[in-house]
Amino acid sequence: MNTAFLEIFLILVLLIANGVFAMTEIAIVSSRKGLLQSMADKGSKGASRALALSENPNRFLSTVQIGITLVGIIAGALGSGTVATRLAEVLVVVPVIGEYAKPVSLAIVIGILTYLSLVVGELVPKRLAMKFPETIASAMSVPMAGLSSAASPVVSLLSWSTGGLLKLFGVRETEESGISREELTVLVRQGITTGSINAMESRMMQGVIGFEKLVAYDIMIPRSKIVWIERDAKHEDVWPMIMRSTQGVFPVYQGRRENLIGAVSIKDIYGQLAEGSPVSFPAIMYPPLLAPETQKARVLLETFRASGQRAAFVLDEFGSVTGMVTLIDLMETIVGDVPSKEEQLTMPVKQREDGSWLIDGLFEIEKLPERLEGFVMPEGGGDDFQTVSGWLMNELGRVPVETDRITAGEWTFEVIDMDSTRVDKVLAIRNTPPSVAE
Numbered sequence: 001m002n003t004a005f006l007e008i009f010l011i012l013v014l015l016i017a018n019g020v021f022a023m024t025e026i027a028i029v030s031s032r033k034g035l036l037q038s039m040a041d042k043g044s045k046g047a048s049r050a051l052a053l054s055e056n057p058n059r060f061l062s063t064v065q066i067g068i069t070l071v072g073i074i075a076g077a078l079g080s081g082t083v084a085t086r087l088a089e090v091l092v093v094v095p096v097i098g099e100y101a102k103p104v105s106l107a108i109v110i111g112i113l114t115y116l117s118l119v120v121g122e123l124v125p126k127r128l129a130m131k132f133p134e135t136i137a138s139a140m141s142v143p144m145a146g147l148s149s150a151a152s153p154v155v156s157l158l159s160w161s162t163g164g165l166l167k168l169f170g171v172r173e174t175e176e177s178g179i180s181r182e183e184l185t186v187l188v189r190q191g192i193t194t195g196s197i198n199a200m201e202s203r204m205m206q207g208v209i210g211f212e213k214l215v216a217y218d219i220m221i222p223r224s225k226i227v228w229i230e231r232d233a234k235h236e237d238v239w240p241m242i243m244r245s246t247q248g249v250f251p252v253y254q255g256r257r258e259n260l261i262g263a264v265s266i267k268d269i270y271g272q273l274a275e276g277s278p279v280s281f282p283a284i285m286y287p288p289l290l291a292p293e294t295q296k297a298r299v300l301l302e303t304f305r306a307s308g309q310r311a312a313f314v315l316d317e318f319g320s321v322t323g324m325v326t327l328i329d330l331m332e333t334i335v336g337d338v339p340s341k342e343e344q345l346t347m348p349v350k351q352r353e354d355g356s357w358l359i360d361g362l363f364e365i366e367k368l369p370e371r372l373e374g375f376v377m378p379e380g381g382g383d384d385f386q387t388v389s390g391w392l393m394n395e396l397g398r399v400p401v402e403t404d405r406i407t408a409g410e411w412t413f414e415v416i417d418m419d420s421t422r423v424d425k426v427l428a429i430r431n432t433p434p435s436v437a438e
Helices: 002-030 033-041 045-054 057-091 098-131 133-150 152-168 181-194 199-211 235-244 266-275 297-307 327-335 341-345 365-371 388-396
Strands: 249-254 256-265 290-292 311-315 321-326 349-351 357-360 405-408 411-419 422-430
Touching (some): 002 045, 033 045, 033 133, 045 057, 057 098, 057 133, 199 327, 235 266, 249 321, 388 411
Antiparallel strands (some): 311 321, 349 357, 357 422
16 A cells, blocks of 8 residues: 555656646746846846747757656656556445445546646646746746756757758747747737836837838827928017927028028027027027938937037928927937927817817827817828817818818817918817716
């Protein structure tokens, strides 16, 4: 009987060993190399070995499979042979079962072994490995590396065989797929769900991820919102306009606004005032920094860094100024809008007491779904038209006039103010109250 208990104990040890191999395999495969590298940089030898194992998957997987296969063979031999035989000796005296003792005992042993193999040898270890991949990979990498060295001839044969067959399918061992932009975005969202990343960090990360796709046209302040200064204008004449503006840099033109000749900063204007000198725009203006509409945001950021300037004027393909981009505009694409006190008083989208929304005609159509619940971005938004004004003009097929209305989903939009031929203010009213819609 003592021998039977010893054999059962050995089978349990083998099943646990099988679980350790399975756990190590999943842990190293699931581990994020960035975290392992960080741990290795802090002095973790286990993380360094785990990185080495993950970089040579053929050798590592061969070692694991050798262990799992040997454990399975030995456990099966002990269970179906010795243990089943001893159980049959016990069952043979049981009425009805007696004459079927051997097949019944074999079925019982196989059933128990299968159950324990699945739970103890596979499921539980793999779930643990998925929960703590880097920790387990670091802890098990040293014994796994030792086993790989001990079984080196067999491991080398299996690795060579695996690599040869993979080449038949066109797979190179050096090929490594990097993480895509979409996968990184999903990881950030998962971080919010698990609580490891807060909403502010997520917004900034997604801003960084999307920064590469942006061009100057996507970020610029439209030309119609820019405050211009005429070269020979008197300071006292334009000062009220400068004070009402939120700009720090002003374009200077001569004759007509198509003729951009320079730029002045409010800092230089204050400098002349501090000296007690009359403000002369020609004296303090400097060459404007120009950027095409299609220039990448990252390139423009490097231009700001190299030039020391903080504002650039955006040109279309015909050389006309279509807008202005500042360093703050670039930063806000990452950290989100940071409106000044003046901008807060003139917010482009405001909710009124009755629940309706007052919208500036130059508000970006792509940002409107963020403000109006249930509003779906219209087809062509961001490509065929950029602003609410452009959308209304596109929908009506003509220059809008006051009282023009259109309905889009749950919302009705009414033009309530025009600035010459441009829509200045739009009123958005929800057709169905949120409580009813729900």
